[in-house]
Amino acid sequence: MTVPTSERLLRAALEDGLDDDLVHDIAGSAELQAEVVGLVAVFAQLPGEGARDAEVRLEALLDAVAHAAVPIVVAAQQLQPVTSK
């Protein structure tokens, strides 16, 4: 059974270890990029060390996505209208 991405994101926020597949999925999805930030915003409002750790892990996840910026660039190119050949 496929685990929904929002649950994979939560796991990434609350457990150590970087999920390469998730990094790639986020890099290629505008929705997921917003969802990671939304989750950071939720944890940022919650007190507690567990919430702080989750923020740090999610930020590291976004760093990995930024480092693998190529899929974001390709996705952006696909969204732009073709004006010349």
Next chain:
Amino acid sequence: MCANRDTFLLEHVTDDLRQRFDVFVPELTARAAELSAAAPEPRPTAAELVDATWRVVAAKRKLDGSLRAICLRELEGCAHNLALRRLLAAGDLDGAFVRLLPHLTTWATNLARGVPGDLDPQELVQDAFLKLRRAPMFAAAENPLGYAFRAIKNLVIDRARRQRRTVEVADRHLPAVEIEMSGERLQAILEKAGLSDRERCMLVHVVFEKLAVSAAQKHCGGPPGAPYYVLDKILDKVAASLGITRSRS
């Protein structure tokens, strides 16, 4: 034809990545020549672009999916990064920013959607350019594209955290750090979210006690199974009560 050949190679030739890569070199070289022609002066050669692509592909920890697709995608990234590095080496920051602008705008727009309240992506991009202009590391970065993307990410995360401080100071006239560690504040959030006792227990044990999600579920007497699904729903309620929209893919 290429796709079939790629699938065959992925299935049957696993011991020599370079050998598999070489199969695509003619196609990559042709695409690299197009990218080189479209690049600003000083242009990287097609051979330089293919070589840079090989180094990126060889350094990858995992190669899932079509090697051909991965190589072509990374070639695009290498073309961007090589062009950026040359512009930066020539001291042409404005040229580099013009090249980065559409990609950073897309990234900023996507990330800004996750932050509650209005966050103008154009403003984020302008702020990032100002920071990059003052960052000596940017001009020497191996991956200037990734460096610039991280600059936007840092601004968005700072904004999300700044919002927390604003709320805390508005809630109580206490130093932000003191309020941050306050169980009282957590109780207020849980009440506002309308969580059941079991849901409160689970969230508190995850964020305050740092208990594993499945252990927190068990400790709080929830039915076993799908702990992350349960926590996801709890966080949905908290997010809604805080006015945060968690977008769903």
